[in-house]
Amino acid sequence: MVMSDVAGDNKKRIKGKQKIKIKKIEDPNPRQVTFSKRRTGLFKKAAEICVLTGAQIAILVSSPSGRVYAFRHPNSDVLFDRYLNNDNKVATATNHTEPETASTENNQPPLPINEFNQHYVEVSRQVEAEKKRRETIPASSGWYNEPVNGLNAEELQAYLCSLGELKNKVLTRADELMMINKSGAFFSSNAYDIGWNENNINAPAFVSTNTAVAGGLNFHSKIDNATATFDAV
Amino acid sequence: MVMSDVAGDNKKRIKGKQKIKIKKIEDPNPRQVTFSKRRTGLFKKAAEICVLTGAQIAILVSSPSGRVYAFRHPNSDVLFDRYLNNDNKVATATNHTEPETASTENNQPPLPINEFNQHYVEVSRQVEAEKKRRETIPASSGWYNEPVNGLNAEELQAYLCSLGELKNKVLTRADELMMINKSGAFFSSNAYDIGWNENNINAPAFVSTNTAVAGGLNFHSKIDNATATFDAV
């Protein structure tokens, strides 16, 4: 091949992919394009990993524009759903008043939201009550207080946060148990839904398919900043 | 490029990548290999998207083995913190966390790792003890038991699991606070570190012992019930 003049002279007919430097694309336009394409690619890759290895993946992508896209595998991290579906009303002042419709073909309510919500509320109430009590009896007796002694401010804070999240964990867990029964894969997003099978990935469809768990939950992942996983049963 | 006999006769010299069907790899071995490779690739891709478009991404990957790996953008908006944590409480707790653009900065003195580790050990011990106690006194008195009332078996299990993870959460949370304060990014993993700059991603390198500092991105690989490993900075 000629490649005649190597040193940049005219960048004319370059039609194919060019190598780029991984640095922020300043121009909003191509940046958006890149974002869209790569997000799609990312999700696709994730989907493949799920199918190929049986891994469970959950992804949250927030575009600079503020839109949040999510990917989640079927009977996996249901937890994410909670987050994806708003839950934390705090998250966005205006949380998710979905202006536009979910783009894809499938917008069937994947889960028994109502039931869940009931459950959610109930558990939430109980846990809240406990939390309250805990607060009522600030620093005295309670195993949860013990570890606190001797911790510095941040550590203490961390600890408290953790405790505070307990509720979440429970809810989350319940959520998972519940959703697991419905299983089926789906993408969820504040603004979009992306189909799984639209490619050739042979993965469970959004529609409720089989139930991967039923008997024993074989997986529970924790969301939060961290993790945790336990194979129950 | 002969490829002489196509139809399987001798599958010898196929050295390069072969097209595969996106179907679950049944053999555990190659499956694990694929998982590792692809997970790495996925994270790398995510990292690129973050840098290129300024998007924020959080990924949770759970291998069939139960290990959980996570990727997330560090001092990103609180957006994800809110999603990944529970309520505003957390956000408040973590207070600042400069959403500074030039994420490459991290000149803050590290948190007392040793202290933290001590804390880790201590809390771990205590939590373990409590867990034991809990088991000893199965269902009776203790605030943590009450919420259980009225929950079905699975819910109970979920709850218990949650409690069991408390330790993890604390560690995790502290870990995060720590990272956040450093405002840099780093990879942490139980068994894996992915080099950022080894390619052309323009991000500061991170030193050998994982920890580090990648430009604004944060790989946070977590373990599961195991134990968080906090590699000193």
Added chain:
DNA sequence: TTCTATACATAACC
């Protein structure tokens, strides 16, 4: 893990 040959993803354009 490292190496190679390819399949695949995607930057530049339309």
Added chain:
DNA sequence: GGTTATGTATAGAA
């Protein structure tokens, strides 16, 4: 969203 030329990711083997 579609096309094309390439940069990259990665399956298979060591």
